[in-house]
Structures are given as structure tokens and as C-alpha cells.
Amino acid sequence: MGRxxxxVDRLGARYIxxxxxxxIGHGLVVRKLTDxxxxxxxxxxxxxPDVLLAAARGPRMPSTVPN
Known part of the structure; x- marks a missing residue:
């Protein structure tokens, strides 16, 4: 069994x-995550800072759930 x-692990996972x-709606974040x-x-x-600010603001476009 693992530890x-x-x-710090939990906060890191929440940030990711x-x-x-x-x-979903932010090109800069997509590029940085992909990189x-x-x-x-x-x-x-x-x-x-730009990525931290984007994460604090959340997605630019609302996520949609198909019916």
C-alpha cells in the first residue's frame, strides 16, 4: 500500500x-498544459502569473453538457 x-499532493491535484x-475555453492554459x-x-x-490568473478566473466559455 502507498502512503x-x-x-501538498492534494492541493497540487486540485490545481491541475x-x-x-x-x-476548455482558454488557449494559453491549453498550450501550457500541452507543453x-x-x-x-x-x-x-x-x-x-498568467496561468495562475487564468486558473483563478476559470474557463472563459461555460462548459456544456449534451442532452
């Missing part, structure tokens, strides 16, 4: 979840 997630949600996931850029680019 229990720490507070928020970035994924924000990426990090494809190892083109180091993970610290997800902490630059």
Missing part, C-alpha cells in the same frame, strides 16, 4: 484539475 496523499477545467504533458516545457510554467 496517504499529503496536503482546475487547469484542466479552465483549458508540460508532452515534456516540451518544465512543470514550473504552470505557475507563471
Amino acid at each position: 496517504k496523499p499529503t496536503l 484539475h482546475r487547469l484542466n477545467h479552465t483549458a 508540460v504533458m508532452t515534456l516540451r516545457r518544465p512543470a514550473h510554467v504552470l505557475g507563471i
